[in-house]
Amino acid sequence: MKKILSLLALLLSALMLTGCEDMNFKEGIVVAGGKYVEAHTLNKGKQIYMEYCMACHGVKGDGKGVASKGLFPPPRNFTLGIIKFGDVASGDLPHDEAIYKFLKHGLNGTAMLPWDLQPGQMEAVWDYIKTFAPQAWIGEDKKLGEQILASNDPYGLARKSSAIERGREVYHAVxxxxxxxxxxxxxxxxxxxAKKINNEDVTEIDPEMYKIKMQESEHGYKTMPPDFTWDRVRSANNVEDIYLRLAAGIGGTTMPSWKGTLEDNDIWAAAYYVQSLIDMRNTPARDALWVAIFGEQK
Structure with a gap:
């Protein structure tokens, strides 16, 4: 409770310090995709940002708000103009609708909570956030990435077992x-x-394959890929979400876009397999898998 009260005190202090700032947008701007945003929308977005976002993401949008200390993953640094979860190929600028999804539902296992914002409020605050990275977002020459949509699921519940088995092969050997x-x-x-998929005779097993490897990123910190049977997957709640994440990749990280590299059916299969691993979380099946691999429970 003390931690909660301390956090609330910090938030209130920050709001008091910033609440009297002038809404200084006098003219509208053109953002990526040719969208014109009027000044009053930007000012409205700034007000919403100061109320809901500034404590973690900071006054300057650099992820250094008063409540950011000790948070992992750190709050997003919007000044970089890099979006992790955008439903476009990794590195491209996302369409607004992809961001609204995370404003509405939050990110699992993080301090990014679901926010009860109306559509107009989400649009305003997201348009304001774009102003933190003018080099990426502002100007008629800035383009949005091609939106990646979920294709028709070729498996469905009727072929779920087949999807998981194929996904297991894709995950480990493709x-x-x-x-x-x-x-x-x-x-x-x-x-x-390895023998079935690649006709490869593996004689020695590299123990590193059973370890999670820290990865470099463009976000200013190293990232830890999730153990799907243990960690919460931040941006996915079902097989379709996982498909989109695999197809699009994760911006600014080593997680690539698999769209166009893997067959679409195989992306779906991998999504089913990853979901099956997630479903093991906190179950005896997860313990049994761990014992089968390591001879002991995690």
Whole structure:
């Protein structure tokens, strides 16, 4: 309770310091995609930002708000103009609707909460946030990325088991996800998958494949890929969400866009497999998998 009260005190102090600032947008701007944003919308967005976002993301949008200390992952630094979860190819600028989704639902396992904002409020605050990175967002020459939409699910519940089995193969022997995440097949299972998919005779197992590897990022800090059976996946709540994340990648990180690299059916299969791993979280099945791989529970 003391921590909550302290945080509230910090938030109130910050709001008092910034609440009297002039709404200094006098003219509208053109942002990526050719959208014209009027000055009154930017001023409205600034007011909403100061109330809901500034405590964590900071007055300057640099992720250094008074409530940011000790948070992991750190609040997003909007001045970089890099969006992690945008439903466009990693590195491209997202369409507004993708951001509204995370404003509405938040990010699992983080301090980014769901916010009860009306559509006009979400549009205003997001348009204001774009002004923190004018080099990326502002100007008629700035383009939005091609929106990645979920294709028709080729599996569905009727073929869920087949999807998971194929996804297991894609994960370990096609996309080689264990290069950053970790392997979830036992050594013997991995050898069998490698033989079936790549006609590869694996004689030695690299123990590193069973470890999560810290990754460099463009966000100013290293990132830790999730253990799908243990950690909460921040931007996905179902198979379709996972498909979109695999297809689009994660901006500013080593997680690439798999759209166009993997067959679409295989992206869906991998999504089903990852969801099956997530479903093991806090279950005996997860403990059994861990014992099968390591001989002991985590």
């Amino acid at each position: 996309a080689n996800c264990q290069a950053c995440h970790m392997a979830y097949a036992t050594p013997d299972e991995y050898k069998a998958i």
